[in-house]
Amino acid sequence: MSLSDIEPVSRESTAGIIARQLRDAIMTGALPPGTQLGETDLAARFQVSRGPLREAMQHLVSEGLLRSERHRGLFVIDLGPGDVYDIYSARWAIERAALLRALRGDREGVAAVLEQAVAEMATAAGEDDPAALSSADLRFHEALIEASGSKRLVRMARTLLIETRMCLAALQGTYQRVEERVEEHTHIIDALRAGDETKALALLEAHMDDAVQRLAPGTSLTQHEVPPIG
Known part of the structure; x- marks a missing residue:
């Protein structure tokens, strides 16, 4: 396979869509600083399995918008x-x-x-x-x-x-x-x-x-x- 064989991705991935919506919610304050994100509630809200949801949330962790606390879960960052x-x-x-x-x-x-x-x-x-x-x-x-x-x-x-x-x-x-x-x-x-x-x-x-x-x-x-x- 060569680079010329690579085809453009036609649709945004499910994880990408979830990440974008969560990012927008954080940006606008719909998810305020310090908010804990529960996988069960979010999976039900987005009507997806936990796989793409976890992938989306890890994107936001890598971007610095979510922080992970051991044994507690993921939270929207606080800005001190x-x-x-x-x-x-x-x-x-x-x-x-x-x-x-x-x-x-x-x-x-x-x-x-x-x-x-x-x-x-x-x-x-x-x-x-x-x-x-x-x-x-x-x-x-x-x-x-x-x-x-x-x-x-x-x-x-x-x-x-x-x-x-x-x-x-x-x-x-x-x-x-x-x-x-x-x-x-x-x-x-x-x-x-x-x-x-x-x-x-x-x-x-x-x-x-x-x-x-x-x-x-x-x-x-x-x-x-x-x-x-x-």
């Missing part, structure tokens, strides 16, 4: 201050690289794509729809990373952005004015469009550091003492 710091510091490294590529490439094209996400954020803010606001917020950052043209940056960011969505559910309650989130993203676009590298990077870092301080008071991306993870 150290985890929040870790997520956002890793994101800062990835998105800084993506933003630098955008600044040195088609700035106007990237800015136009990012503005679509900000427009969705503004609409959600106006309609007082926190879930839609968080989804649009995430799309902004996904679009920035995708605009880098780097498959590796996109791949590295995938799980981080799912964990970020978990953070956003808590973050949305910390703003007195939801318009603040829209404004922060708009300022980043303005600096990108102007080609002001120093300002754009500073705004992106400040945006992430603000989220860290809101989610984990006393913690900062710029602090010297790093909080323990987990």
